[in-house]
Amino acid sequence: MEVLLFAAAALRISVPYTLAALGASFSERGGVINIALEGIMLNGALAYVLGAYWTGNPWAGVAAALAAGVATAALHAAITVWLRADQITSGLGINLLAAGLTKFVLTQVFHSSSNSSRVIGLPDWNLFHLGDLPALGPVLTAPLVMVAVVAVLAGQGFLFRTVFGLRLRSVGEHPEAAATLGLSVAGYRTAGVLISGALAGLAGAWLASEQHSFTDGMTGGRGYIALAAMIVGKWTPFGAAAACLLFGIAEALQITLQGTGFPSELLQMLPYLVTMFALAGFIGRATPPRRLGVPYDPERA
Amino acid sequence: MSRRLQQTLLVAAAPLIAVALALVAGAVFIAAIGEDPFGVYGLMLSQTFGTGYGIGQTLFKATPLIFTGLAVALGFRAGLFNIGVEGQLYLGGFVAALVGFGWAELPPIHLLPLTLLAGAAAGALWGAIPGVLKARFGAHEVINTILLNFIAFALVSYLGYSVFEPATVRTSEIGPGAHLARLDIFWPSLRGSPANLALGLGLAAAAVIGVVLFRTRLGYELRAVGLNAPAAEYGGVSVGRVQVTAMALSGAVAGLGGCNYVQGYKHFFELGFSAGSGFLGIAVALLGRNHPVGVVIAALFFGALSYGGLAANQRVPKELVEVLQAIVILLTIGVQQVVERAARRLG
Numbered sequence: 044m045e046v047l048l049f050a051a052a053a054l055r056i057s058v059p060y061t062l063a064a065l066g067a068s069f070s071e072r073g074g075v076i077n078i079a080l081e082g083i084m085l086n087g088a089l090a091y092v093l094g095a096y097w098t099g100n101p102w103a104g105v106a107a108a109l110a111a112g113v114a115t116a117a118l119h120a121a122i123t124v125w126l127r128a129d130q131i132t133s134g135l136g137i138n139l140l141a142a143g144l145t146k147f148v149l150t151q152v153f154h155s156s157s158n159s160s161r162v163i164g165l166p167d168w169n170l171f172h173l174g175d176l177p178a179l180g181p182v183l184t185a186p187l188v189m190v191a192v193v194a195v196l197a198g199q200g201f202l203f204r205t206v207f208g209l210r211l212r213s214v215g216e217h218p219e220a221a222a223t224l225g226l227s228v229a230g231y232r233t234a235g236v237l238i239s240g241a242l243a244g245l246a247g248a249w250l251a252s253e254q255h256s257f258t259d260g261m262t263g264g265r266g267y268i269a270l271a272a273m274i275v276g277k278w279t280p281f282g283a284a285a286a287c288l289l290f291g292i293a294e295a296l297q298i299t300l301q302g303t304g305f306p307s308e309l310l311q312m313l314p315y316l317v318t319m320f321a322l323a324g325f326i327g328r329a330t331p332p333r334r335l336g337v338p339y340d341p342e343r344a
Numbered sequence: 345m346s347r348r349l350q351q352t353l354l355v356a357a358a359p360l361i362a363v364a365l366a367l368v369a370g371a372v373f374i375a376a377i378g379e380d381p382f383g384v385y386g387l388m389l390s391q392t393f394g395t396g397y398g399i400g401q402t403l404f405k406a407t408p409l410i411f412t413g414l415a416v417a418l419g420f421r422a423g424l425f426n427i428g429v430e431g432q433l434y435l436g437g438f439v440a441a442l443v444g445f446g447w448a449e450l451p452p453i454h455l456l457p458l459t460l461l462a463g464a465a466a467g468a469l470w471g472a473i474p475g476v477l478k479a480r481f482g483a484h485e486v487i488n489t490i491l492l493n494f495i496a497f498a499l500v501s502y503l504g505y506s507v508f509e510p511a512t513v514r515t516s517e518i519g520p521g522a523h524l525a526r527l528d529i530f531w532p533s534l535r536g537s538p539a540n541l542a543l544g545l546g547l548a549a550a551a552v553i554g555v556v557l558f559r560t561r562l563g564y565e566l567r568a569v570g571l572n573a574p575a576a577e578y579g580g581v582s583v584g585r586v587q588v589t590a591m592a593l594s595g596a597v598a599g600l601g602g603c604n605y606v607q608g609y610k611h612f613f614e615l616g617f618s619a620g621s622g623f624l625g626i627a628v629a630l631l632g633r634n635h636p637v638g639v640v641i642a643a644l645f646f647g648a649l650s651y652g653g654l655a656a657n658q659r660v661p662k663e664l665v666e667v668l669q670a671i672v673i674l675l676t677i678g679v680q681q682v683v684e685r686a687a688r689r690l691g
Contacts, residue, residue, distance in 0.1 A: 076486075078486075078490075118674075122674060122677065122678055126677075126678050126681045126682065127681055128677035128678055128680070128681045129677055131425055131427075131486055132626065132630065132673065132677050133674065133677060135427070135623065135626060135673070136627075136670050136673035136674040136677070137670070137674070139623065139627075139666065139669060139670035139673065140667060140670035140671065140674065142666060142670075143663050143664075143665075143666025143667035143668075143669070143670055144663075144667055144670075146661075146663040146666070147373070147661055147663040147664060147666075147667055150661040150663060151377060151661075156661065156663060264494060267490050267494075270487070271487060271490075271491060274487060306502055306505075308498040308499070308501050308502035309498075309502060311494075311498045312494070312495050312498045312499070315491040315492075315494050315495050316491075316495070318487070318491055319477070319483070319488055319491055319492075322477070322481075322483040322484065322487060322488060323477055323480075323481040323483045324481050324482075324483070331484075
């Protein structure tokens with residue numbers, strides 16, 4: 044039972060990482076670095092709260108989070124793909140923008156710069172009687188958990204087994220070749236970024252729904268960790284999901300060990316250290332998409 | 345006007361266009377919440393530059409940004425994106441405070457340089473790690489510096505248990521020998537503002553970095569690596585060595601920046617003291633076009649914006665300033681692309 048409860052906690056923690064990291068694999072396979080995940084997630088979380096607050100319907104919150112995620116990602120795409128500006132700077136700027144904007148909106152709507160009113164969370168879906176399982180039941184019946192599982196499976200197939208996936212990867216590997224074949228490099232790159240925005244928006248909705256409210260800076264760096272997980276997972280949905288589970292386990296362990304005298308800060312560093320080792324090539328070689336981070340300028344190609 | 349001059353002017357004007365557009369965007373926000381944009385901007389201006397106290401506050405807010413902006417600019421010049429400035433600043437402030445209160449009895453002639461050096465050394469070490477990982481293993485410095493930020497926060501929280509004052513999140517006071525004097529001692533009109541000699545150190549750092557970048561062999565190599573690493577390698581420059589040096593120097597400047605708060609203001613280290621100054625340094629470097637003079641001017645602008653936002657908090661939420669800062673970043677990189685394309689068409 045203890046083990047199952049621990050597994051449930053780890054699974055629960057890894058949900059937002061998985062959604063955002065899966066999205067990042069789409070953006071980055073298309074050649075666009077998405078450090079804006081953090082800000083997209085934050086905007087998604089606030090949008091969920093606003094949608095649920097104004098309509099009383101959590102699904103309106105999810106729709107709002109999706110819309111906010113896609114809109115924020117569209118800004119990133121406009122700056123990086125269409126204006127061809129630096130992707131990392133754009134991402135960091137968007138994160139700062141989201142941090143400021145969400146607080147600004149909080150002050151206007153809830154008259155507090157730190158937290159919102161309480162809103163309704165997402166209801167359970169007791170499909171296949173999964174809810175009857177001990178300990179894991181409450182996690183497996185959360186709608187966004189199922190969405191995440193399906194999205195990871197579908198995402199892997201989509202990216203590596205469909206024409207769209209092949210083309211998306213081609214604009215990240217060799218945009219000139221893709222353009223020669225008549226593909227719209229900008230179009231596919233934008234699509235990758237927008238998919239990533241939708242998924243990171245959902246990750247924000249999950250956080251807000253779990254907490255039943257929005258608090259200032261509630262993503263707490265999860266967007267960056269999701270990006271790191273995607274890298275550890277070698278730019279694949281399956282790999283990213285596995286890395287997110289690993290990070291979820293580390294974080295659950297940290298919470299379990301709190302109060303036992305074991306320095307939880309050291310465990311807190313674990314995912315970051317693992318990622319640094321992975322990046323240095325100690326855990327197999329991770330090869331990024333060849334043209335990741337490089338704007339594509341047809342005039343100069 | 346010659347084409348060449350037109351091009352130069354156009355590109356040089358890009359940051360100004362970006363700032364102007366950002367202020368317009370801010371005005372839309374201010375109007376949207378039912379306030380008068382001109383009134384609010386006027387209030388911010390008079391509160392920051394209209395009084396000695398306001399000027400002092402602006403200088404105080406600008407000081408850490410000079411350090412972090414210089415740190416980011418140094419990295420950029422070598423083609424490296426140091427997002428770890430926040431962590432380097434944080435760790436630098438922490439280590440400086442440790443030395444400052446650990447040897448509190450020492451006279452200023454020893455303690456002051458020792459404390460400053462300790463902060464710089466801690467930052468240099470934290471900056472050198474991603475430099476080595478990049479040079480040795482080809483690991484991208486952006487991700488590593490982000491990760492090292494988180495590790496720095498966790499590390500300081502962990503080490504803090506054993507050094508913080510009971511039931512607080514701050515260290516003991518550093519010895520008086522490590523204090524940096526307030527500027528109002530020399531200019532009484534700044535009275536009450538926390539501006540201190542760290543500003544002078546920041547300006548000196550800008551001057552030194554300017555000389556190093558543009559008048560020394562190291563600076564030449566650094567810029568060569570930033571412009572075209574394979575060409576620099578072919579020209580006999582050890583790219584890896586330059587990358588590690590650049591990241592260590594960048595981290596040192598960032599770590600030194602902690603002195604504004606730790607040695608000039610509070611005289612202790614406190615959890616969360618860096619408060620985003622490191623990230624804002626990226627905006628400062630961008631707007632200042634990675635030139636030491638530009639960085640100082642951009643830092644003053646962002647400092648004025650920070651304090652102006654606080655001063656106008658009665659009428660507009662201070663979060664507006666954060667939104668404005670972000671808009672400046674996004675517009676700066678956007679406008680730069682548009683302007684450079686226009687300039688290319690001219691030529």
